[in-house]
Amino acid sequence: MTAIDTFRQETREWLETNCPASMREPVRSFEDYYMGGRNPEIAHPDQKSWCDRMAERGWTVPHWPKAYGGGGLAGEELRVLREEMARINARKPLDSFGISMLGPALLQFGTEEQKREHLPPICRGEIRWCQGYSEPGAGSDLASLQTRAEDQGDHYLINGQKVWTSYADKADWIFCLVRTDNSGPKHEGISFLLFDMDQPGVTTRPIRLISGASPFCETFFDDARAEKRNLVGEVGKGWTIAKYLLTHEREMISGFGAATGRPLGEQALEFIGADSDGRLASSSLRQAIAQYQLDAHCFARTMARAGDEVKAGQGLGAASSMFKYYGTELNKRRNELNLAVGGEPALGWDGDVYHGGQTARAWLRSKGNSIEGGTSEVQLNIVAKRVLGLPDA
Amino acid sequence: MTLVLNEEQLMLRDAAAGFLGDRATVAHLRALRDRDDEVGYEPAVWREMAGMGWTGIAIGEQYGGLGYGYTGLGVVLEQAGRHLSPSPLQAAVLVGATVITELASGAQKEQWLPAIAAGERIVTLALQERRHHAPLQTAMKATRVGDHYVLDGSKCLVLDAHVADAFIVVARLDGHHADHHGLSAFLVEAGSEGLQIERRSVVDSRNAGALILRDVQVPEACCLGAPGEAWPGLERALDMINIGLAAELLGLATEAFERTVAYLQERKQFGRVIGSFQGLQHRAAVLFAELELARSVVLDGLRAIDAGEELPLRASAAKAKLCQVAELATNEGIQLHGGIGMTDEYDIGFFIKRARVLQHLYGDSHYHLDRFAALSGF
Missing domain, CATH: 1.20.140.10 (Butyryl-CoA Dehydrogenase, subunit A, domain 3)
Structure with a gap:
């Protein structure tokens, strides 16, 4: 038996023994994702034990180095673990911004000490992170941010306001863009700081969205304190890290464009009916759905091609903006069509008869996809300038 | 197989870009148009393309082709699209050879594919009849008479019609209008009696023409595949x-x-x-x-x-x-x-x-x- 076969067999046996039956059920709602933290939100008691068991083996983040709490897996072994988890429909034990965003940035830009301090608690699901980027006066023009960090010797004092901070009210720590220098060009003088949210100088206030949900907060800093050792990268060079993270975020959001669930055409046929040739009775809606499904088909092929290109050693680069733009616009189109196909029940807002208004709420939420993580217009600016080489105005 | 071109395909792409960008460009198309060229492409360039094996690029090696597959052919066609290269590459290699490969018997393939792969013969498809592409509505009539077939009807938008050596003519042998069953494809040589070929001037300045068939007799052996089952x-x-x-x-x-x-x-x-x-x-x-x-x-x-x-x-x-x-x-x-x-x-x-x-x-x-x-x- 080869080493990889042995690994597969052991992995299979371990997962069989340790993955609770409840964690092999499909994810049905947002609460089914376990985000960890000091005061974790627990929809099912098995979520925490499943996370703990996986974390012990480093398998909450199997591709990170073992020294930082990861599994140290790469190539074949990583693939086998994913296949074996998929085989029994095992849920991901832990989802968090620590894993998807801060971790990659620390691995790239952090000091050894920072990695050893912050990565293991992310792997164990002990600390939940949030991202302090946008401000009331710094949206698309993110680099004009004004939250100040004053040098106090061994620490910084932070004053200012962030907005659109995802789950700030549930997070333990924040990775935050602050201005340490106001004298030069706006892209310089920005620093990347980490600090604890559990302190008197930090307050959060959830923002109610048009969808009724409140996934984002306003976050206020009034003499909040950050230790100097928690400055990532050089002082005033935080914009490089910010851009690196934005690329990650865009790739994540563009994944929304990948069609999931039941094909729209099939649903429409059930709700609206067919003509004598078996075609959807509304020819205009049929065309709109066909165009959406055609574009979604082409987008999925493009995601697959990008994967093949990365494997072949060709980078994605500024084209991540293209994916963010197209994926989010597609998702908005899909949600618009969901409403058209769904009819009256899709307009429902509350109550069991309307499934809690999930179609309408998802439709409203999708409007934010082409705004968050850089608007569609900003993505098109990036493609025009960095890919096509068109000059600044 | 992945969605990234391999080494061989990349070399083919560069070779096609180099050759077509030099010998078959928009400027050449413009010159052919401006002098009302009788052929509509440069025969010398076409011979060179054949010399490089492009005429047999997707044809199997057993029929004298290169066996590079359709990804290989697609790589060359993409470059032909970039330069608007005038040549019978589409008519003979993409269209003609593909229809023969998919429809013909072993003997018919032996007869036609090596000649196409060598660039010696141009076989093109005669399918469209009216304003739009509607293959099941083919009205060209095929009638069985003794040991041959008789074809009657007309075709339009036949690529490279006036320089083709033979046509694959799609006709209805039986079945009703719009039926899948009853369609047949016949190989008709350019010199056949009763076949009239008319060159037409189309907006892209490339070669296209119309055919009129009046009682054209086609030997039984020229029906591609089983009679009535071409669809x-x-x-x-x-x-x-x-x-x-x-x-x-x-x-x-x-x-x-x-x-x-x-x-x-x-x-x-x-x-x-x-x-x-x-x-x-x-x-x-x-x-x-x-x-x-x-x-x-x-x-x-x-x-x-x-x-x-x-x-x-x-x-x-x-x-x-x-x-x-x-x-x-x-x-x-x-x-x-x-x-x-x-x-x-x-x-x-x-x-x-x-x-x-x-x-x-x-x-x-x-x-x-x-x-x-x-x-x-x-």
Whole structure:
């Protein structure tokens, strides 16, 4: 038996023994994702034990180095673990911004000490992170941010306001863009700081969205304190890290464009009916759905091609903006069509008869996809300038 | 198989770009048009293409081809689309050889494929009869008389008709109008009695013509495959052909786009290059995104042919998307070039003209979007 076969067999046996039956059920709602933290939100008691068991083996983040709490897996072994988890429909034990965003940035830009301090608690699901980027006066023009960090010797004092901070009210720590220098060009003088949210100088206030949900907060800093050792990268060079993270975020959001669930055409046929040739009775809606499904088909092929290109050693680069733009616009189109196909029940807002208004709420939420993580217009600016080489105005 | 070209395919692409960019360019097409050339392409260039093996690029090695598959052919067609290279590559290699490969018996393949692969003979498809692509509505009549067939009817938009050595004529042998059953394909030699070939002048300045068949007698051995059962093979061949045409449209649209972006970087108005205006930058960036999707769906189609996978949905997706993207790229090409884009002297007009002919051939975006929806079950 080869080493990889042995690994597969052991992995299979371990997962069989340790993955609770409840964690092999499909994810049905947002609460089914376990985000960890000091005061974790627990929809099912098995979520925490499943996370703990996986974390012990480093398998909450199997591709990170073992020294930082990861599994140290790469190539074949990583693939086998994913296949074996998929085989029994095992849920991901832990989802968090620590894993998807801060971790990659620390691995790239952090000091050894920072990695050893912050990565293991992310792997164990002990600390939940949030991202302090946008401000009331710094949206698309993110680099004009004004939250100040004053040098106090061994620490910084932070004053200012962030907005659109995802789950700030549930997070333990924040990775935050602050201005340490106001004298030069706006892209310089920005620093990347980490600090604890559990302190008197930090307050959060959830923002109610048009969808009724409140996934984002306003976050206020009034003499909040950050230790100097928690400055990532050089002082005033935080914009490089910010851009690196934005690329990650865009790739994540563009994944929304990948069609999931039941094909729209099939649903429409059930709700609206067919003509004598078996075609959807509304020819205009049929065309709109066909165009959406055609574009979604082409987008999925493009995601697959990008994967093949990365494997072949060709980078994605500024084209991540293209994916963010197209994926989010597609998702908005899909949600618009969901409403058209769904009819009256899709307009429902509350109550069991309307499934809690999930179609309408998802439709409203999708409007934010082409705004968050850089608007569609900003993505098109990036493609025009960095890919096509068109000059600044 | 992945959606990335391999070493061999990359070399082929570079070779095709080099050769066509030198010997078969828009300037050559313009010269052929301006002198009303009788042949419509440069026979010497065509012989060189045959010498490099391109005439047999997707034909199997047992029939004297290179066996590079349709991804290989697609790579060359994309470059032909970039340069608007005039040659019988589409008619003979993509269309003719594909239909024979999918429909013919072993003996018929032995007879025709090596000659096509060597570039010695041009066999083209005579399918369309009326305004639009509607293969099941074929009205050309085939009648069995003794040991031969008699064909009656007319065809249009036959690529390279006036220089072809033979035609694959699709006709209805029996069955009702629009039936899958009853369609047959016959190989008809150019010199056949009762066959009239008329060269037509089409907007792209490339070769196309019409056929009139009056009591044309065709020997029994010239019926491709089983009599009356041509549809499954023809449908598959048309899927392969449409994916190939999508590859040509990809090259055409990409070239039109790149020429347009270059113009945005050089043309000055209001004291600055017009490419610095955000209104134009966004239109270029949207087009870039559409072209990325277009490339993926073409590569996926070509790969699927070579992997022997199901084609109908992929082929209609590729053709529908590429028709739309090429239409957008050429329309934006004219508009963003402004007044100069309207002049015959400037090349961008050649791209929009060729695009519309390629779009129309074997079903446009409307035809294929409709088929895509039907194949998706609604």
